[in-house]
Amino acid sequence: MSSQSSPPTGSPGSPAPADRSAKPDWAKSGAELARERRAAEGLPARRRKWPWAMLIAVLAAAGGYGWYASQQPAGPVSSPEPVPAMAVMQVNSDEMSVIARQLLERRVKVIGTLEPAHSAQLSSQAGGRVETVAVSPGDPVQAGDILVQVDVEALTLELQVARSTAQSTRSHLALGEAQLKRAVSLLERGVGTNSSLDEAQVNVASLRANLSALEDQVAVAELRLRNATLVAPFDGIVSVRAIEPGQYVSIGTPLVTVVDLSSVEMQANAAVASGSLLAAGQAVTISVDGIEDRMFNGIVTRINPVANAATRTIPVYIAIDNADGVLLGGMFAAGQIVVDRVENAIAVPGDAVRRDQRGDYVLVIADGKLVRQPVEIGSVWAEGMTLITSGLEPGQIVVTAPLPALHAGDSVEMVEN
Numbered sequence: 506m507s508s509q510s511s512p513p514t515g516s517p518g519s520p521a522p523a524d525r526s527a528k529p530d531w532a533k534s535g536a537e538l539a540r541e542r543r544a545a546e547g548l549p550a551r552r553r554k555w556p557w558a559m560l561i562a563v564l565a566a567a568g569g570y571g572w573y574a575s576q577q578p579a580g581p582v583s584s585p586e587p588v589p590a591m592a593v594m595q596v597n598s599d600e601m602s603v604i605a606r607q608l609l610e611r612r613v614k615v616i617g618t619l620e621p622a623h624s625a626q627l628s629s630q631a632g633g634r635v636e637t638v639a640v641s642p643g644d645p646v647q648a649g650d651i652l653v654q655v656d657v658e659a660l661t662l663e664l665q666v667a668r669s670t671a672q673s674t675r676s677h678l679a680l681g682e683a684q685l686k687r688a689v690s691l692l693e694r695g696v697g698t699n700s701s702l703d704e705a706q707v708n709v710a711s712l713r714a715n716l717s718a719l720e721d722q723v724a725v726a727e728l729r730l731r732n733a734t735l736v737a738p739f740d741g742i743v744s745v746r747a748i749e750p751g752q753y754v755s756i757g758t759p760l761v762t763v764v765d766l767s768s769v770e771m772q773a774n775a776a777v778a779s780g781s782l783l784a785a786g787q788a789v790t791i792s793v794d795g796i797e798d799r800m801f802n803g804i805v806t807r808i809n810p811v812a813n814a815a816t817r818t819i820p821v822y823i824a825i826d827n828a829d830g831v832l833l834g835g836m837f838a839a840g841q842i843v844v845d846r847v848e849n850a851i852a853v854p855g856d857a858v859r860r861d862q863r864g865d866y867v868l869v870i871a872d873g874k875l876v877r878q879p880v881e882i883g884s885v886w887a888e889g890m891t892l893i894t895s896g897l898e899p900g901q902i903v904v905t906a907p908l909p910a911l912h913a914g915d916s917v918e919m920v921e922n
Contacts, residue, residue, distance in 0.1 A: 617773030630732035671719035
């Protein structure tokens, strides 16, 4: 009995040994199963041709597009997108101004206090006891009104004595003159002597001198008697009463002060740097503390030539009419002195003037657009106004606000603020 031997391992007819690491059939994809099947049948593996086909297709498409583009006419294929319209800027009424001729003024500021233009401190010119004081502070008086009366009894006696002495001397002079006439007559008839004539002449001359002195004493006594009655020197108001009835006063004692407020004087101070700009006769506009709704006009009357070393200011004196009496002494006031002026001037705020490489200009609004208007500028005046010497005419509308976004050529619309 013959035994049948097993075929050798690895022969074509024998199955391949199992690979423990290989995937099971159920986990393999269709492509993997197909490759194993072709390998089991002894067929070669298929080559992957689709990447090359894809590359050839892409190159063919690019070449076709290039040929198509070369056959098209030059220029854009589609119509251009519409360009947006230029924005219109708005300018309100506070940012523009209509040019008009105006008055320009340069001013110097001063501050100070008001004092009565006329003030008199009346003092006693006669010694004695005060009998009456007829006025008090605040009382109005007229020129010639009796203010203070000093006792006149002693003064009256002095006047009477002076008059009596003068009258006695006058009588002696009359006698002496008669004696002189007789001496002259006797000498002419040859019965008199020269010594008698000389004695009579000396006596008359002495009496005449004494009489003249006594008459002066009478005048002094009369003056003292008149001065015992103190009267108002002008129309005004009593501001100070420094005496009371019963007090004894001597010559020179202050009694009453009278002020005239029909005009007042502002005793002001200006910065020393402005001293060269000030001159008598310049007009002044004045505001007074406590009178808020009214301005007063004044005139510079004089200027102190020496500055105050402590405050570095120049004293300036300004006359102000006060016919209605509303201004009082001691009020604080501030003034603006007009030191220069230009009438019918054309001026714009400083912010309205612009500058570029071509020079100074302003932006004028005309027909809804901004126009560059060249100008020639002058000096700067009050409130920052710049004088325009040429380039602008009344009626033109100018942008006066510093708006850097605005340029010549821009479209603008004027609106109310």
